[in-house]
Amino acid sequence: MSLNHQKIQEELLDIYYGEKHMTEEIRIHLDTCSECATYWKELDVLKNRMSAYDREVEIDERIIGRAFSKSNIIVERKKNLKDLLVFAIISSLLLALLGLLIYMGYGKSVIIVQIILMVCVPLLIPFMIRQRLMEEEY
Numbered sequence: 172m173s174l175n176h177q178k179i180q181e182e183l184l185d186i187y188y189g190e191k192h193m194t195e196e197i198r199i200h201l202d203t204c205s206e207c208a209t210y211w212k213e214l215d216v217l218k219n220r221m222s223a224y225d226r227e228v229e230i231d232e233r234i235i236g237r238a239f240s241k242s243n244i245i246v247e248r249k250k251n252l253k254d255l256l257v258f259a260i261i262s263s264l265l266l267a268l269l270g271l272l273i274y275m276g277y278g279k280s281v282i283i284v285q286i287i288l289m290v291c292v293p294l295l296i297p298f299m300i301r302q303r304l305m306e307e308e309y
């Protein structure tokens with residue numbers, strides 16, 4: 172009978188993995204044999220534990236996803252900070268250049284250039300915004 176138990180338990184394993192269907196013969200054997208019934212119960216416990224494990228993995232993936240989006244926000248913030256820094260450096264360089272030109276007696280030309288810039292820069296803003304939006308899309 173020992174060989175038969177082994178055969179039944181192998182079949183139970185196949186059923187557990189969904190490779191075979193529970194046959195009437197096995198069902199009857201499970202009802203009468205405590206050894207195989209225990210084996211089947213253990214497989215069932217294992218199955219429940221595995222599905223619990225699957226749920227935990229799912230939760231972990233959600234946490235990882237959240238962490239990833241958080242790090243994306245940090246990267247985005249760093250990028251914005253870098254942009255701001257570059258803008259500040261360029262602005263102060265331009266101001267220094269402006270001061271130097273005024274100091275050198277080019278005040279009138281500077282005012283003319285400033286007027287031209289004041290007219291031209293607002294015209295450039297839509298292009299700059301478009302470029303920014305296109306960068307964000309990629």
Ligand SMILES: [Zn+2]
Nearest residue numbers: 176204206207
């Ligand atoms: Zn048995």
